[in-house]
Amino acid sequence: MGLLSSRISVTRYKVKGSLDGSVHETVYQSLKKRSIPNIEDDGSEAIVGWTSFENPYAPDFEGYSFVFGAHMVFALRVDKKSIPPKLVRKHCAIEVAKRLADSGRSYLSANEKKTIKENVVLTLSRRIPATPNVYDLVWNYQEASVWFFSNLKSANEALETLFIKSFGLQLIRLFPYTTADLIAGLSDRERDLLEKLEQSQSEG
Amino acid sequence: MLDVAIAYRRYQFLGNEFLTWLWFMIETDQNSLRQYDPDLISLNIGSRLVLENTRNNAKETVTIKGDEANLEEGLVALKKGAVVTEMHLSYKSVGQDWLFSLKGESLNISNLKLPETGPVETPEDLEGVVIEKAYLLEKVIGLVNNLFSHFIKLRVSDAWHSQTVSQIRKWSVS
Numbered sequence: 603m604g605l606l607s608s609r610i611s612v613t614r615y616k617v618k619g620s621l622d623g624s625v626h627e628t629v630y631q632s633l634k635k636r637s638i639p640n641i642e643d644d645g646s647e648a649i650v651g652w653t654s655f656e657n658p659y660a661p662d663f664e665g666y667s668f669v670f671g672a673h674m675v676f677a678l679r680v681d682k683k684s685i686p687p688k689l690v691r692k693h694c695a696i697e698v699a700k701r702l703a704d705s706g707r708s709y710l711s712a713n714e715k716k717t718i719k720e721n722v723v724l725t726l727s728r729r730i731p732a733t734p735n736v737y738d739l740v741w742n743y744q745e746a747s748v749w750f751f752s753n754l755k756s757a758n759e760a761l762e763t764l765f766i767k768s769f770g771l772q773l774i775r776l777f778p779y780t781t782a783d784l785i786a787g788l789s790d791r792e793r794d795l796l797e798k799l800e801q802s803q804s805e806g
Numbered sequence: 807m808l809d810v811a812i813a814y815r816r817y818q819f820l821g822n823e824f825l826t827w828l829w830f831m832i833e834t835d836q837n838s839l840r841q842y843d844p845d846l847i848s849l850n851i852g853s854r855l856v857l858e859n860t861r862n863n864a865k866e867t868v869t870i871k872g873d874e875a876n877l878e879e880g881l882v883a884l885k886k887g888a889v890v891t892e893m894h895l896s897y898k899s900v901g902q903d904w905l906f907s908l909k910g911e912s913l914n915i916s917n918l919k920l921p922e923t924g925p926v927e928t929p930e931d932l933e934g935v936v937i938e939k940a941y942l943l944e945k946v947i948g949l950v951n952n953l954f955s956h957f958i959k960l961r962v963s964d965a966w967h968s969q970t971v972s973q974i975r976k977w978s979v980s
Contacts, residue, residue, distance in 0.1 A: 605939055606926070611916040614947060656932065670936040740940055749943060753914045774810065777912045778824065778954075779817035786955035788962070795962035797808075801819040802971055 604738040604751055605655070605675065613758055614776040615748040616784050617741070621769065625743050626666050629674055632768040637661040638679045646683075647727060650760050652768070653679040658736040674741040678750075678761050681732035685723060693722045737761070748773060814911075821910035822858070824957045825890035829855070829880075830974045842952035843945075845899040852894035852905055855880050859888035867891075884978040897946060904946050913954065918946065 604610075621628045638651030638661060653661040654668065655675045668676045697718045698710060710718075737752040739761070750761055758775065765773050774780055782788065782796055808816070831839060832849055840846050853873050857880055859866040868883040870876075880890075890910065894917070897904040902921035909916065920942045923935050960966055 605936065608919065610918040610920065610943075611914070612918060612943070612947070613912075613914055655936075656929075670933055670940070673936070673940050675936055675940075740943070742940075749947070753912070753916055777814055777818070777914075778821035778910075779808070779813040780810070781913055781951065781954055782817075782820065782958040785951050786958045788958070792959065792962045796958070799817070799820070799962065802823055802966075 604677070604736065605740065607751075610751055611753045613750045613753055614781075615750060615773040616776060616780070617743075617746040617748055618772040618774055619770070621743075621771070626669055626674075629668070629741075629769065630663050630666060633661075633663045633668065633676060636764065636768045637663070638681065648680060648682040649732065650678065650680050650764055652764070653677045653736065655738055659734070672742060672744060674743065675738065676741075677736050677738045678757065678764065680735045680737075680757065680760055682735065683727050683730050683732045685726050685730055689726060690719065690722055693726065694719050697722060818911040819889070820958070820961070821913050822889040822891050823910075823961065824913075824954055825893050825908065825910045826884070827957055827960075827970070827974065828953060829890055829893065830977055834973075834977055839953075842956060843899065843949050845945075846949070847898040847900065848896075849898075849949075850896045851877065852896045852907075854892070854894035854907065855890065856892035857883040857888040858891045859883060859886055861887045881978050884974075897949060899945065902942070904942070906946060908950065913950065915946070915950065918943075920946075 633652045636652055638653050639649060651661075652663075653659075653676070654663060655677050656662075656667065658677050658679060661679075663676070668674050694715075698715065701710060701714070701718065702708070735757070737750065737754075737757050739751065740749045741747075748765075750758065752758065762773050762775070765771065774784065776785065779796075783793065788796060829851065832851060836848060839849050853871060853875065855870045855875070855877060857868045859868075866883075866888070868879060868888065870880050880888075892907060892909050894905070894907045897906070904918070904920060906918040907916045908914075920939060923938045923942070924931065926932050926935050960970060
């Protein structure tokens with residue numbers, strides 16, 4: 603999902619806190635440090651990292667290439683390995699048969715079967731390539747706002763976690779209550795009334 | 807501020823009431839909507855409206871789909887105590903059109919179609935297009951923020967119960 607897509611989904615965030623020193627340099631260093639690594643031969647099921655908006659499959663933030671006017675534009679990439687359950691079952695069955703033949707036993711314990719399954723999943727994870735998912739984001743530092751181009755719960759959670767790890771700043775998702783509290787410019791009295799609000803009773 | 811997860815659930819009704827109020831405003835007072843965006847030409851219900859009634863511990867959902875859809879069924883659901891949970895909107899400003907969906911519980915924007923921008927043919931074009939897209943996004947997000955801010959101030963005021971709720975009821979049975 604991206605800024606240049608013909609149909610866009612947006613989750614709005616408020617950024618809490620500020621960076622020390624030069625904003626662009628700090629962001630550049632943090633993006634570089636947590637850019638997505640190449641995991642083709644890694645056993646992990648999913649890897650999350652930053653990538654560049656212009657070229658998401660070869661992250662490059664040199665020359666502050668993520669700066670577009672007043673905005674910083676880059677992307678979250680989640681590379682996920684998805685192993686078909688049928689493939690796991692097949693390889694487990696082969697491994698169990700081999701173990702039984704080697705040992706001359708007629709059955710394996712639940713623990714042995716569990717270990718076999720873990721090894722099969724790990725071996726297949728190393729052989730199966732990860733599928734990349736790229737989600738663009740626009741960060742307006744002055745306005746303390748981030749627009750993230752996905753409404754997927756898992757992608758938003760991955761963003762919130764990586765953002766605070768990378769920049770030390772918390773992202774607050776803007777839904778009705780937080781929009782009222784942080785965007786609407788309520789007075790202290792109005793904020794007190796907001797806390798006590800209950801659903802309106804309608805006709806029925 | 808309350809814990810975010812608790813606040814999300816506790817106040818999700820506010821987003822649904824906001825969309826219900828917005829439908830009422832769209833149908834009855836387009837002129838007032840211009841105070842939230844001076845460039846606004848019109849704001850209309852697009853091709854989808856979803857209402858939910860959770861009274862009496864049962865959930866009833868009414869979905870109205872299609873361009874030029876008859877919203878009468880939605881008004882009937884409102885009369886029975888339903889609220890709008892999702893709406894597709896058509897927003898027209900000077901020479902530009904936006905289409906997008908807004909979900910009550912999250913205020914997430916989805917299926918957003920921005921006005922046309924120039925093509926990206928060279929790397930130099932990209933910066934201009936990104937800045938233009940960001941401006942067009944800012945317009946629609948700004949409109950939603952302004953509308954919601956006005957709604958929430960009204961919602962915490964005495965005028966909500968003394969005037970607005972009865973006006974919405976009157977409109978739904980008219």
